[in-house]
Amino acid sequence: MKSTFETELKRCATAVEAHLQNVLTDQSQAGETVRPPRLMAAMRHGVLNGGKRVRPFLVLQSAALFNVPEKQAMATACALECLHCYSLVHDDLPAMDDDDLRRGEPTVHIAYDDATAILAGDALLTLAFDMVAGDTHIDDHQTARDLLSLLAKASGLGGMIGGQMLDIAAESETPNEADIRQLQAMKTGALIRYACEAGAVLGKATAQDRQRLRRYGEVIGSAFQLADDLLDVTADTQTMGKATGKDADRGKGTLIGIHGIDAVRAMLAQQVAEAQSLLEPFGSKGEILRETAGFIANRNN
Template sequence: MEVALDRLLHTQPLDGETARPQRLLDAMRYASLSGGKRLRPVLLMECAELFGRSDEGICQAGAALELIHCYSLVHDDLPAMDDDDLRRGQPTVHKAFDDATGILAGDALLTLAFDVIAEEAVHPDAAIRLGLSRDLSRASGIGGMAGGQMLDLESENRQRTEREIHTLQAMKTGALLRYACRTGAILADAGKLDVERMNRFGETIGLAFQLADDLLDVEASPEQMGKATGKDADAGKATLVGLMGLNQTREELESLLQEANALLAPYGDKAQRLASIAAFIANRDH
């Protein structure tokens, strides 16, 4: 993944581009090559491998998804948004550069993703690539990730029901995780039922991811996380942990993990790594 991202963020302008300004490129590289769990591309690649495909093109699709994820982190960290100074233990992009460069770097990463997903190596059928490009737009736009961030910002000091929080989280985090799993299956030409199963697997671990995140925000130290913690409570945001309490949240998380494993059961040992990722998501401590 590092290699794929590094290769995409080069100085040489592509056909149809005029030049790639160094400062903007530096900020984009800083935003996307400073570590990170690469959870979304890993999920995409594992789901593709489950149905027999693992090659450069799959890696390319994973990189497109990671560019979207990285753009969202850069914009979410901005002073006007969550106002975070640290990310993965390092200064956030707007701290290392400046706010304007942060905005533009996010914009350009988002834009680049739609170039990358269109590459021929991703899938020989242009109609499939186009469909995935469109799905990516819906998973990350007003009806997905960006909309979820809007709802999250509006949550400060506003009472939310459990159902509303579920919607918010399904959009903010769930949509891209679901996209990752579903897209992996589609790119490996999996059958319709398998694609639907991977879609549900993605949805399930998306919910688990957010519950684990909420638990960590309450329980972990800033050192473990490489970023500030306790921010949700400080901002007066209603979380599921707040509504359900620690014990019920842990139980819910456990039951989501079982559901994820049940979805993987038909694939037996071949789905071992995907099961490990689900367990990692539910039990991670950073």
């Protein structure tokens, strides 16, 4: 029998997928001239390809802590997923990670071509900000400004994109532990941190609760990357739906390389414990997010 968490994760993924399908249509919207069909097909290929939808799930569940109805958080959640998927489309390109598989399917540049993949990623990035800016469920300008500013910082030069740059540099310059942690906090952690803080922003939470959710996001973002690193050395390509062992092949420094598998598993356990303790003030309302921390650390793909 599935747990409440598993049921909710699947339900949210289905709701997010349905919303994204409605957004990624060929029908042009107000202010647009035309949506090129090949571009839209490539965008859908990069977004509507399954996945657990963890980041939008975190937005929806964090917002629920502050009694925000799901429909009021859905645009922000799906905008984040579009932005995340843009990063995957670009990461998979030959000039970056050069991957042929994503979630068990051909990557966008393989299914289409490099130029179309670049444009599909660009379009998903800009669409993400348009979705937040145009969300009619956000009822005040300050909330919209906060969400947009936080998203820009989490995804931009001091967040995910900056982290990707550091990741490229790590192929030729051996990073120390502090460098690796900084890289991971930016490349992977920043969008997960945003997912959790965005829910608090939507819920007009107190500064203390907003900081609590931000820290929760930082901790599980770190856990997410550590779990990925473990899977990269312990899982196979079929289970992961993408190539594994690439960090070692490229000579990238990782915490596993420094401390070993057992030590990293111990770090993960500590992070789960911290993340769960941050949710104690929310009582039973925080149960789904408590289970999310454990799921992120112990997932198998």
